[in-house]
Amino acid sequence: MYFGSFVEGPLLKVVFLAFCIGIIVRIVFFITSLVKGSRSVEKKVPYFLINLMRVFIPFHSAVPKKPLYATLRYIFHFCLFVVPIWLAGHVSLWEESSLEWHWVSLPDEWSDWMTLIVLGLALFFIVRRVVIKKNRQNTSIADYVIIIIAALPFLSGYFLAHGTLDGISFFSDKIWTMHIVSGELMIVATIFLFCRTRMNIRTCTGCASCVLSCPTGTLESKDSGHVRTFYYSHYQCICCASCVFTCPENAAELRHEISLKRFAQAMKKQEIRSVEMESCQKCGALYVPEPLMDKIHKTYAHEYLGLCSNCRKESRGDYLKKISPWHRTLKSQSA
Amino acid sequence: MAKALYIDYQKCTGCRLCELVCAVKHDGISNPTRSRIKVMKWEAEGLYIPMSCQQCQDAPCLNVCPVKAISRDEELGRVVVDYDVCIGCRSCVAVCPFGAMNFNVIDKKVIKCDLCDGDPQCVRFCDVNALEFVSPDEISIGKKRDAAGRLSKAGREAGVLLAEL
Incomplete structure (x- = not known):
């Protein structure tokens, strides 16, 4: 079959080549932007190294917020990484190829179980997104697509290894090709897979504590005019989830995003959220983001909330001035 | 009983030494904008009110x-x-x-008066004793004494006026 041989031969080579180049480019972009963006000029070298170390030890700071989900996520990613590389079938293919590379392979039962774990968890993640209302509202189609892209090679691979679908003639011919195509799709998707902090519009108060907690300066906020805008630079992000952990409203999320465009935009800062700022009724200075003030208004409703810090001091002083006996005597003297 | 920072603004001369001392004590910089205490001024009336937490x-x-x-x-x-x-x-x-909470944009943290862990430096350096670190009942007793003084003075003046009649 022409398509089958094309997928097996030239396309696979192109995909592997693209993967290698893509990974190298991404590492170069990542390191340069990390060096450039790391906070605190004096401590640049240690800061940058600390951040780099945190990439290699991917401990999420957000784990304590959802321990069970985080553990499942870790297991999923571990299996996703280990199975394709150390699967006995894949290792033997490398040995048979002209490169003749070989390395230790996993026992077949282990890889079977790990494949089932990946498939089960992928199903669980999809169901979780569909069932829980809060998650469903925050989900875009891309989120489902990413999970499906990750799970497809495992599904086809499992059927291929066990020959479950060989009874159906359509699958018995095509399952090999399907496995390779889905694997290639996954490899290509890996190059264009980025993380991105998302802020839930409904709950985010725009307080910018995520910006303060960000160790690499990936998240930035800028107050211009009456708007505070948040920026995110995707290459700089080490996916430490400090923003997710810090957010007092649980509005920040770190999610996957597949984008061809972002791959080329090395130093680009994405605008991810903007909030209106409230201005002081007396002096007009901007002092608090509007959603945060709305939240405060739920517990406190006083007139002084419309003033900025300095004007509050002044109005308090004005009050003291009015009641001060000294001022009254001054007034009576002048009158 | 825990002591409190008592601000007698009628004594304040508006020298703003407390602001400098506060910034030096906490940040090591003599920059009044980074102070926890702030003197609000009404120059026309000659009124100076130190505002703090x-x-x-x-x-x-x-x-x-x-x-x-x-x-x-x-x-x-x-x-x-x-x-x-x-x-x-x-x-x-x-x-x-009271606008007493401030945000320090350099260190990126909120700053507020912490009474210098029980030894307020602004009190130590205030020459005119506009700031005092006293127990709260002393404040009220002082105020009572002042009020009583004013009453007795008024009484005496009234007595003089009556005698003149």
Whole structure:
């Protein structure tokens, strides 16, 4: 079959080549932007190294917020990484190829179980997104697509290894090709897979504590005019989830995003959220983001909330001035 | 009983030494904008009122803090910020009725009066004793004495006036 041989031969080579180049480019972009963006000029070298170390030890700071989900996520990613590389079938293919590379392979039962774990968890993640209302509202189609892209090679691979679908003639011919195509799709998707902090519009108060907690300066906020805008630079992000952990409203999320465009935009800062700022009724200075003030208004409703810090001091002083006996005597003297 | 910072603004001369001392004590920089205490001025009337944290009993900053970083320290009678817990959301800055919470944009953290752990430097350096660190009952006794003095003075004046009649 022409398509089958094309997928097996030239396309696979192109995909592997693209993967290698893509990974190298991404590492170069990542390191340069990390060096450039790391906070605190004096401590640049240690800061940058600390951040780099945190990439290699991917401990999420957000784990304590959802321990069970985080553990499942870790297991999923571990299996996703280990199975394709150390699967006995894949290792033997490398040995048979002209490169003749070989390395230790996993026992077949282990890889079977790990494949089932990946498939089960992928199903669980999809169901979780569909069932829980809060998650469903925050989900875009891309989120489902990413999970499906990750799970497809495992599904086809499992059927291929066990020959479950060989009874159906359509699958018995095509399952090999399907496995390779889905694997290639996954490899290509890996190059264009980025993380991105998302802020839930409904709950985010725009307080910018995520910006303060960000160790690499990936998240930035800028107050211009009456708007505070948040920026995110995707290459700089080490996916430490400090923003997710810090957010007092649980509005920040770190999610996957597949984008061809972002791959080329090395130093680009994405605008991810903007909030209106409230201005002081007396002096007009901007002092608090509007959603945060709305939240405060739920517990406190006083007139002084419309003033900025300095004007509050002044109005308090004005009050003291009015009641001060000294001022009254001054007034009576002048009158 | 925990002492409190008593501000007798009628004595204040507006020299702003307290602001400098506060910034030097906490940040090591003599920059009055980074001070926890702030002297509000009405130059036309010659009125100077130092404004600082009131260490409220039912503090709005404490109630509004989303991560419970602010707590009351009953031993020293103050409201303290735990900087390890604080995330810098500035809710406390937005809610403080006295404008006593400030945000330090250089260190990126909220700053408030912590009574210098029981030895307020602004009190130590205030030449005219406009700032005093005294127990709260002393404040009220002083005020009572003043009021009583005014009453007795008024009484005496009234007596003189009556005698003249």
